[in-house]
Amino acid sequence: MSQVSTSPTTAALGAASKPERRDIGLRGRYAAERRFRLYGMAAIAFGLIFLFLLLFSVVSKGYTAFQQSMITIPVEFSEQIIDKDNERATNPQKLVSANYPVVARNALAKVLGVGEDDRAGLRAVNGMISDSVRTQLRDLVTANPSIIGTTQTVTFLAHGDLDSAFKGQIDLAVPENNRKISDKQIGWMNQLAESGALSKHFNTGIFLNGASSRPEAAGVAVAAVGSLYMMLIVLVLALPIGVAASIYLEEFAPKNRFTDLIEVNINNLAAVPSIVYGLLGLAVFVNFAGFPRSASLVGGLVLTLMTLPTIIIATRSALKAVPPSIRSAALGLGASKMQTVFHHVLPLAMPGILTGTIIGLAHALGETAPLLLIGMVAFVADIPSTPLEPATALPVQIYMWANEAERAFVERTSGAIILLLVFLILMNVGAILLRRRFERRW
Amino acid sequence: MNMMSEAAVEKALDKKMNDISYKMIGKDVSVYYGDKRALYDVNLNVRQNTVTALIGPSGCGKSTFLRTLNRMNDTIEGCRVTGRITLDTDDIYDPNIDVVELRARVGMVFQKPNPFPKSIYENVAYGPRIHGLAKAKADMDAIVESSLQKAGLWNEVKDRLLEGGTGLSGGQQQRLCIARAVAVSPEVILMDEPCSALDPIATAKVEELIHELRANFTIVIVTHSMQQAARVSQRTAMFHLGNLVEENDTDKMFTNPDDQRTQDYIMGRFG
Ligand SMILES: Nc1ncnc2c1ncn2[C@@H]1O[C@H](COP(=O)(O)OP(=O)(O)OP(=O)(O)O)[C@@H](O)[C@H]1O
Numbered sequence: 001m002s003q004v005s006t007s008p009t010t011a012a013l014g015a016a017s018k019p020e021r022r023d024i025g026l027r028g029r030y031a032a033e034r035r036f037r038l039y040g041m042a043a044i045a046f047g048l049i050f051l052f053l054l055l056f057s058v059v060s061k062g063y064t065a066f067q068q069s070m071i072t073i074p075v076e077f078s079e080q081i082i083d084k085d086n087e088r089a090t091n092p093q094k095l096v097s098a099n100y101p102v103v104a105r106n107a108l109a110k111v112l113g114v115g116e117d118d119r120a121g122l123r124a125v126n127g128m129i130s131d132s133v134r135t136q137l138r139d140l141v142t143a144n145p146s147i148i149g150t151t152q153t154v155t156f157l158a159h160g161d162l163d164s165a166f167k168g169q170i171d172l173a174v175p176e177n178n179r180k181i182s183d184k185q186i187g188w189m190n191q192l193a194e195s196g197a198l199s200k201h202f203n204t205g206i207f208l209n210g211a212s213s214r215p216e217a218a219g220v221a222v223a224a225v226g227s228l229y230m231m232l233i234v235l236v237l238a239l240p241i242g243v244a245a246s247i248y249l250e251e252f253a254p255k256n257r258f259t260d261l262i263e264v265n266i267n268n269l270a271a272v273p274s275i276v277y278g279l280l281g282l283a284v285f286v287n288f289a290g291f292p293r294s295a296s297l298v299g300g301l302v303l304t305l306m307t308l309p310t311i312i313i314a315t316r317s318a319l320k321a322v323p324p325s326i327r328s329a330a331l332g333l334g335a336s337k338m339q340t341v342f343h344h345v346l347p348l349a350m351p352g353i354l355t356g357t358i359i360g361l362a363h364a365l366g367e368t369a370p371l372l373l374i375g376m377v378a379f380v381a382d383i384p385s386t387p388l389e390p391a392t393a394l395p396v397q398i399y400m401w402a403n404e405a406e407r408a409f410v411e412r413t414s415g416a417i418i419l420l421l422v423f424l425i426l427m428n429v430g431a432i433l434l435r436r437r438f439e440r441r442w
Numbered sequence: 443m444n445m446m447s448e449a450a451v452e453k454a455l456d457k458k459m460n461d462i463s464y465k466m467i468g469k470d471v472s473v474y475y476g477d478k479r480a481l482y483d484v485n486l487n488v489r490q491n492t493v494t495a496l497i498g499p500s501g502c503g504k505s506t507f508l509r510t511l512n513r514m515n516d517t518i519e520g521c522r523v524t525g526r527i528t529l530d531t532d533d534i535y536d537p538n539i540d541v542v543e544l545r546a547r548v549g550m551v552f553q554k555p556n557p558f559p560k561s562i563y564e565n566v567a568y569g570p571r572i573h574g575l576a577k578a579k580a581d582m583d584a585i586v587e588s589s590l591q592k593a594g595l596w597n598e599v600k601d602r603l604l605e606g607g608t609g610l611s612g613g614q615q616q617r618l619c620i621a622r623a624v625a626v627s628p629e630v631i632l633m634d635e636p637c638s639a640l641d642p643i644a645t646a647k648v649e650e651l652i653h654e655l656r657a658n659f660t661i662v663i664v665t666h667s668m669q670q671a672a673r674v675s676q677r678t679a680m681f682h683l684g685n686l687v688e689e690n691d692t693d694k695m696f697t698n699p700d701d702q703r704t705q706d707y708i709m710g711r712f713g
Pocket residue numbers: 475478480498499500501502503504505506507518
């Protein structure tokens with residue numbers, strides 16, 4: 001067809017009748033759009049690179065925290081050491097206070113062929129065993145005293161320095177005196193590894209143990225339980241209070257100066273530095289109300305205060321986004337205001353409310369500063385069974401481990417960060433699933 | 443049965459002809475949005491079982507007047523209504539009148555179809571449920587079916603009652619909204635340009651429906667289409683700049699109006 005129209009006569013006619021093409025700046029507009037897309041992609045690439053760097057550095061440093069070197073050797077529960085005078089029947093305390101580290105040291109010395117009078121050698125052997133062996137063997141013996149006098153194969157934690165060395169984290173080029181582990185111990189390490197007595201196991205301790213000054217026995221259990229309590233408290237308090245406040249402000253409150261003032265204040269509260277909430281919590285909950293220090297109850301209350309503005313702002317904007325036609329429809333049918341809100345507006349706002357809540361919770365989960373002020377930065381070895389008992393929180397645990405000098409704590413710091421990230425990812429996945437559920441209703 | 447005398451029957455029929463029963467009476471109705479006045483002392487009566495059309499140029503206050511009839515203006519910030527409006531004998535702006543009950547008696551269909559994002563069944567059942575009109579599931583099913591039938595939608599949706607109401611076409615959605623309003627069994631149904639988002643075929647269906655609904659309901663409809671006003675209504679009221687210009691029988695209005703402005707508007711000379 002176009003072939004035909006290019007014949008000389010029609011072309012001339014066409015040129016005469018066809019309006020002149022205007023320059024409406026198409027080239028410029030398309031160029032601007034292309035430029036904008038490029039900026040966008042560059043921004044995303046930038047973000048992804050940093051995310052990748054962060055993940056890479058954390059994971060590459062931290063994954064070893066989930067492995068732990070263990071020594072598996074036959075241990076002789078010598079009656080000579082544990083209960084020389086055979087008084088365990090009359091004095092149960094005897095089994096509790098027995099010198100178990102020596103039992104373990106002698107067992108390892110025997111495997112390594114260190115003589116009983118080689119005091120320096122024995123000290124070096126002792127330096128390869130974690131102090132936590134004391135409680136481990138004690139628990140074994142008190143649970144079953146009949147093993148005294150027998151020889152059992154026992155698996156116990158290697159000392160943190162040996163663990164680091166075995167994972168190749170100690171620079172052997174450094175002169176022996178400046179190292180935490182001597183050449184002799186390195187030799188033994190290799191010997192044990194070859195015989196299979198020293199091997200890496202999955203580190204369950206990091207999940208199950210509380211605070212410990214020995215890195216190989218330290219875990220995040222107390223911190224995780226504390227964080228869990230606090231998240232539950234925040235969820236139980238902040239979600240209903242925040243949603244109720246937003247519904248009242250958005251749907252029922254008269255629009256006047258006073259409510260404007262409240263709105264401005266809520267927005268300001270969302271921007272208050274979290275450490276201020278910590279001071280507030282210290283003054284109100286600990287000093288005034290007399291709640292125990294370091295308790296996750298107080299931490300939860302402080303984080304609730306901190307999270308409320310976030311939830312209120314998110315909920316209000318979710319409510320605002322519900323089309324007014326839905327409200328008119330319900331009101332026009334004779335639904336009361338309350339029915340309109342609870343039957344129609346709230347379900348439609350639910351995905352937005354959930355997103356806001358999860359973002360608020362995620363913030364609260366990662367919050368450290370206010371918890372330091374209310375004393376949650378404590379050495380807590382026992383897992384708290386109620387929110388009134390002392391606890392720490394995951395980010396505080398990270399902060400505390402990051403301040404430790406031992407090499408083995410460095411990997412644990414990264415390990416705890418990985419756990420915190422996993423928690424966050426789980427929460428966000430949960431939020432997405434909940435959103436889906438609510439959005440599936442058309 | 444008592445046999446009425448010839449004369450008595452005659453008289454009763456006569457009375458019926460002359461005695462017009464008014465369902466709603468508006469007296470000196472003025473509406474203000476903040477400082478801005480949108481309606482000036484409108485006196486307009488709505489007759490029982492009659493379709494009353496409100497016409498007039500854009501912004502003249504038709505929707506505003508319509509909303510005063512079921513107090514939807516209450517939901518607008520800064521809106522104030524003066525004057526007196528009665529439904530039967532009740533002053534609907536009386537502080538003792540419950541607005542929820544009023545809206546159960548005076549239903550509304552909006553310009554844009556606004557079904558709830560729920561199933562078709564739920565859309566229709568919602569009103570009867572909150573007003574406790576159906577005790578058993580079977581009662582509710584019956585209400586839903588008859589409402590959808592009255593709205594002329596039953597045959598199209600009877601196999602997909604549990605699907606989303608927002609998945610229907612625009613015209614079906616509007617008829618669903620009418621069914622939803624009808625399900626509450628109101629006495630009056632207000633419709634604000636119910637066909638403005640519909641194609642001619644859907645419009646024809648809705649108009650036919652309005653025609654049938656007249657038997658059981660009193661209807662007030664806002665429309666921009668002169669043809670539609672002429673087709674569906676018996677009485678027509680013409681608004682201009684917040685004033686009621688003229689209210690008359692539709693036939694008279696479109697052939698021989700009393701007011702020059704009505705004539706001009708109907709002839710398309712302004713608006
Ligand atoms: N919510 C409101 N706030 C302030 N002014 C309003 C509001 N609604 C309507 N008005 C004003 O009241 C006057 C009448 O409006 P109304 O909506 O009743 O007109 P209408 O006759 O329905 O017009 P249309 O045919 O365009 O729908 C207009 O001047 C309008 O600007």
